[in-house]
Amino acid sequence: MWSAGAVSFVLIACFSCASVSADGLVNEDVKRTVDLSTHLAKITAEIQLANHGSSRAHSFTLALEAELAPHLAFIGASVKGEEEEDESLELKEKTIHGQSGKFFEAQLPSSLAPGAKLRVKVETVFSHVLKPFPTQITQAERQLVVFQGNHYLYSPYPTRSQTTRVRLASKTVESYTKLGNPSKSDEAIEYGPFKDVPPFSQDAMKIHYENNTPFLTISSITRTIEVSHWGNIAVEETIDLRHTGAYLKGPFSRYDYQRQSDSGISSVKSFKTILPASAQDVYYRDEIGNISTSHLQVLDDSVEVEIRPRFPLFGGWKTHYYIGYNLPSYEYLYNLGDQYALKMRLVDHVYDDQVIDQLTVKLILPEGARNIHMDTPYPITRSQDELHYTYLDTFGRPVLVATKNNLVEQHIQDVVVHYNFNKILMLQEPLLVVGAFYILFFTVIIYVRLDFSITKDPAAEVRMKVASITEQVLTLVNKRLGLYRHMDEVVNRYKQSRDTGALNSGRKTLEAEHRTLTSDITALQARLKAEGSDLAEKVGEIQKLDGQLKDLVCRSCQEAERLVAGKVKKDAYIDSDKNLAGKRQELVSRIDSLLDAL
């Protein structure tokens, strides 16, 4: 039953050869939607493709008109499955001889049997095809644009039946082509159905209508992604923005703009940029500093920045800014041993229905990354890799540079960069700092410890020598004074214990030590004299005073002996002791003052 039907179908197809292409594919039913409600032209076509040929079809061809093809930003085809699951197809550009335009060959996931049907959805986005007309408007005027396209689906296959639905941005339409008596409702125009359209048929469609949606274009964007293995990914986008609608003619009146709601209706006051949910430390600046007119809103699944340029953008006006933020690297950086993979968006959202004329992506990988390999979701031009130097870099960080023109929202896709990185290299920078400090301190140590002077300063030398000698004298004299104090203690103990032996032995040690100390000091004094210092006299004076002091100590010792022996009365002893102590005190203070003067 099925095969018979198929055979008969094929026969019919063969007879009506004129209306069937070489592949034998036919567009059975086409529903085209031309969405002109923004500044982009989004043309989607739902095609029911039938194989009227005799052989199985493995691929089919998509065609674009020669007028629109240069403006193509995005093209995608998908097969509509029964399970409501769209399967996107791989497209390959090709040429067809004798026909103008651009052609893509779409590989079918499973070949199409003769007589079988398939539902295909083709999505195309064109930028800069809506031309403002008039090209210059005043502030009070509304923006009118012209779209020039095709009433039919441009296809290498004959089309049995098709409709075209045009969605507009507003109700106001100046003019539109009236092929086949189209019906116009509020914001839409319906063309067709057209029956049995031959392949490659074109019929100019022209629609002139009001469109006040923001005609914003990013004339260039540089996206810099700097990866740090210490846990941070810094993203910065430098954006040149331009209003590509009708130019503002004549004056700009702030009064009208503030007081009349429809004044400057096509101008852009602000727009929203959606950043990843984990974005932190967002900044929005330009060359002359922070732009204070912005708001940040942290939502559950994203961070929304309401970007307001410093001034409203009218037709032809430009602005320039950069926006940057930090991301935690664990969300985007994966690793297996030394192998790393960075998965990030190649281009991110700037505003809804964005058009990017020129994109430059710079991916800065950590210093020492090797075997770098970039997997892009769509073809992109790679430039020569660069090197980037920041703090503590020695041989530079590899920078991957890639550029692409004419991008739209559909291009917001992930790029994967694989590379190898030795984890030990992470220690390089801290070690560098440690080493630098080590060298610094080491040089200081060497400088302080060693004498680098090439000439000797005799005066300074003598001064230093004298200083060291006097230092020694000071310690010795102090030690000697300590001896007297010790002797006092011995005497006191003797007074209580009446142990003559202890006293004698104490006296002996005092004598011995005193002698050595005094001789030492005398030797030092001689050295001082040799150095020609006048301090020698003072030391001599100290020695003299010390001799008296020594006598006093001896006398107090004798007095104590006499007291113990009972030769002196206690009162007399106390008197004499006080007397002696006073004298000693005086001597000690004089010695002290002399020592201070040293």
Place this chain on the structure above:
Amino acid sequence: MFVFQVSAWGGYVFIINLIPLHVFVLLLMRRFSKRVYIAYSTFYVIGLILSMQIPFVGFQPIRTSEHMAAAGVFVLVQLYSFLQYLRERLTRQERQTLFSVAVCAAALLLFVCVVYLSCTGWIAPWSGRFYSLWDTGYAKVHIPIIASVSEHQPTTWVSFFFDLHILVCTFPAGLWFCIRNISDERVFVVLYAVSAVYFAGVMVRLMLTLTPVVCVLSAVAFSSVFERYLSDDPPAEDDRRNSGSLYEKAGKVRKQVLCEEGLGSNIKSLVSVLLLLLLLMFTVHCTWVTSNAYSSPSVVLASYNHDGSRNILDDFREAYYWLRLNTGQHTRIMSWWDYGYQIAGMANRTTLVDNNTWNNSHIALVGKAMASNESVAYDIMRLLDVDYVLIVFGGVIGYAGDDINKFLWMVRIAEGEHPRDVRESDFLSPQGEFRVDKAASPALLDCLMYKMSYYRFGEMQLDFRTPPGFDRTRNAEIGNKDVRLKHLEEAFSSEHWLVRIYRVKDPENRPRLERKPRVTSTANKHKHKRKATRRRRGFIKNKLVLKKGRRLNRKQRRTGLN
């Protein structure tokens, strides 16, 4: 150091006069030594050579009067040293005669030299800025551009206190402490302090030169007071001995120490606490002043709502950035000179005049354009190749430093150069007031600045209590609400109207006639024409009649033969 200062600010003249003064005073005080001689000579020579490398300074250091003191002292120092050298070699009597004669002769010669050079024009006379330092009224009369800057006004006591707070009082004390123990360095500090106080009193902005020395001297004052009052234990013999070795007049010091011992610890602690309190207040005040008066950039304005939330008015940068991105690379912008550097820096565009105010005549021309009516101003602007005019207008938000408030200065500066075209009295009301409402003078209502400031402002009603066109800065309803511009058009106004930029239109191809074209009656002409046609074809009035024929030729030939 000195070179950096020369390259940075014209205030280096202060230094180049202060250091010679110091040397001179040292000379008078007989404290002059070889050290000073070496230091000053090297400083002067190296400083002179290096400062002349700065393009703006050039040959000024040897050509202008401001620098002559330094040169004079340099010569004097050389002479003095030479005499000292001689003195070592001569007997006493010779020395005395020679000394007095030489000094007198040298001084006279120097003076005559300077006078002669100034008369012959080799040395430029004192500049106006310098005169205004000695005579505060001078600038107002002769150079309005100097007087127009608020920084050049004499300092009020309020601003002294505002900037220095308690230091106003402690600074003289520190000065006294310095004078009491005078030394070579302290002479410098004292001279610096005295001269800086004078200059700070003359000009607000010279407060800048005063502050360092005020800090130093106040610190001296506080430290010596605390040294006396904070030491808890009464000074023992050690201290006395130390002080004896440090100060020459030991006896005097000991007496003071005795006096001090007389002070009770209560008084000591009281004084200390009071001083600490003062210092605390000073810190609080300084923090407040820094945060309120000196931190907020004057480019970004902020206002506070009733609930304390902050409102940032970023109009200046808005307009400057618009200029930067949306005008041609080579556009020339006319604005009052105050905004010159800002436009150059932020908008990256050429200005006619900027904060480097040395070209007074140019500034006067801009002032004249602002003060003239639109068509005269248009001629000036065409002459100067102006593409945009930028003005600052604070009437919407009540910003007092706007161009209308500066306008009288523009008029005065313009009057200085163009006394026949611009007169200050024209812009004042009959009562001699400067006002913008209905009672304003017609010249003001018609001048370019007024028109640009209030263009379309007459329609604007800011709130319901005030009539439309109510200027918040001057609290007046403007006098000319129907402002029409012919040669200019509004190119941009910032969000709060603070900065308004006007585009200078190109002249029209064919000027439109404001009156009806004259119609001449054709009837008479027709009659004439008919008459003419009757006689000849193609009639041209007053045409030289050339007689055709051979006769003339023949005659010519004949004459030629003759």
